[in-house]
Amino acid sequence: MENHQPLLEQLMTTHAGPGFEGAVRDVIVPHLRSYAQAVQVDVMGNVVAQVAGCGEGRRPRVLLAAHMDEIALVVARIEAGGFLRVVQTGGFDPRTLVGQEVVVHARGGDLLAVVGSKPPHLTAPEERGKAAPLSDLYLDLAMPESAVRERVRIGDRVTLSRDVYLLRNRRLAGKSLDNRASIAILLETLHRLQQLIHQADVYAVATVQEEVGLRGAQTVGFAVQPDVAIAIDVTFGAFPGQAADESFALDAGPAISFGPNLHRKVFQRLVDVAERHRIPYQIELSQTPVGADANAFQVAGPGLAAALVGIPIRYMHTSVETGSYADIEQCARLLAHYIAELDMAQVEDLSCY
């Protein structure tokens, strides 16, 4: 196998929002099975794949987690004419929804819809200065109201519809690169670990409901109680108008996060591994608990040593999220080498302050 990019492209056109991650889970479970001794799905829907380390006695336990869900919408109202009003399940900027194609996941099957926009011919100059809130947007199924009422129910989920575009320099654009890119990192890491000897037992986890509050991570952190819990999630790619400490260059390697919520010794070790193996990396600083699964891991059960790594993407939470497959590979190298070098002495040192 060359790499997991074709799988990533498949995942980016698969629809799975918070609480309905099934379609992505179905795609990745067979791939996890090819690397793991056991793959289980817990009551929340998290997927936990176990890859045993080698050696007798107590072995380090490391959890790697990437969330499967993407931001979504939910049908809240069917209006006269069969137009749908929606509410958020995750954080869309309503301005980026205007004119988008979406998929309504109805009982009888998926339905394509278009988010309406007013033609410029009918738009008064003063309207141009206003951005419509989500409550003013509507979905057009191009069906009579009676047909809509037959097929669509309040509560039906809605996700973006977008092809994947392959850009220059191994960059790719589409929906849900947040966080399918990190699912690819998870699998690329397991692939590389097959070539390495590692003592650590690895729990490769695909979590649910990250976009609505890190909910899957909370239960899986508690259930597994690893020595080290590493969340893999995307961060902000550099773009004009952003602060320097919130901008990470594409193709400059993974970002390793540092801050009170993350274990400083795991952070330092990740940096050391990157240096020794000449893996390009960037450092992201957080002053508050991070907006990723590592936030929940730190306080799961008795408390865990948490870390956060990930690749930068541009245009986060839109249908054209853009990242580099080269960064995905570098992030996987970093994680594979970190795991291969993890031993019990390091684990014991995590509680020494």
Add this chain to the structure above:
Amino acid sequence: MLLKTLSEAFGPTGFEDDVRNVIRGELDGRVDEMNTDVLGNLIAVKGAKKPGPKVMLDAHMDEVGLMIVQICDGGAESGLLKFRALGGIDPRVLVSKPVLIGPDRIPGVIGAKPVHLQAPEERQKPIPMDKLYIDIGAKDAADAKAVVKPGDAAVFATRYAEFGDRAAKGKSFDDRVGCALLVEAMQTEVPYPLYGAFTVQEEIGLRGARAAAYQIQPDIAIALEGTVCFDVVGAPSHGQSTVFGKGPALTVQDAQTIADRRFAEFMWETAKRHGIPVQWRRVKGGSNDFGAIHRVGKGIVGGSISVPVRYIHAPTQVVSLDDVENAGRLLRAVLQEIAEGSFTL
């Protein structure tokens, strides 16, 4: 399918080559002759020697698009492309859309700063065009310049698909739906000279049609268009213009034309006689090629038949396939009744 091929063809205003080639291929061997003029209009002719009236049908090949104006160098902008609109585009529909650029159809995306990094007051306002960039994945300006240059035109990368209840989505139904109707009409047999003008640069002021009409000097002209349709939730009835699925629309008055009442009534009555649904277009704004055609030379009699297009000038436009079909039926009926002498000049 012709509408799909035409919808996905690349034809921003002034760069209609791809559309012209598709049409030329379709009509090759099916008309007496085809010529291009100095502006780039494609004019197909059938039965030039037949007795009158000389009838001109018009559809514009161009679509609204974008033009690359700068390849950014240095800083966080490096390798990103600045652009401006070719034709009327509301900047609010641009964010988070893929585009295809230039003759090699280089893919890119229009992105903006993520919502997480926007201040609350920023979120209330639309993102202006000068804060938007096209990203082709270039590492820097030199990398971008290897495949794109200022002056390259771009279109939305929207695929055609049928969905809903007898509906289709795609880009540039304004006016590829007219082009498809005209290609079909040029294959019908009529006892008078029939000219099919596939025009350029409608979107920046009906420019191709004016020259085409001057060259053809028709007795009767009919523009085939995609027109504004905004019959959606919350839209006041006076602002809807047309109703989706209720048939082709005839114009009373738009920004460029006060309809030739006699010809409009003739088309309306023809529709009624043939049992074809038809509606009046109910807004004053917007225009089509007939606005230019009717003022050419000593003046030309005629009108327009329009297909309602929801989200016209946006990346994804929506038409009713019934409306498209009924517009074709109406056009055939009108051509037939002209042949039968139902409309006297």
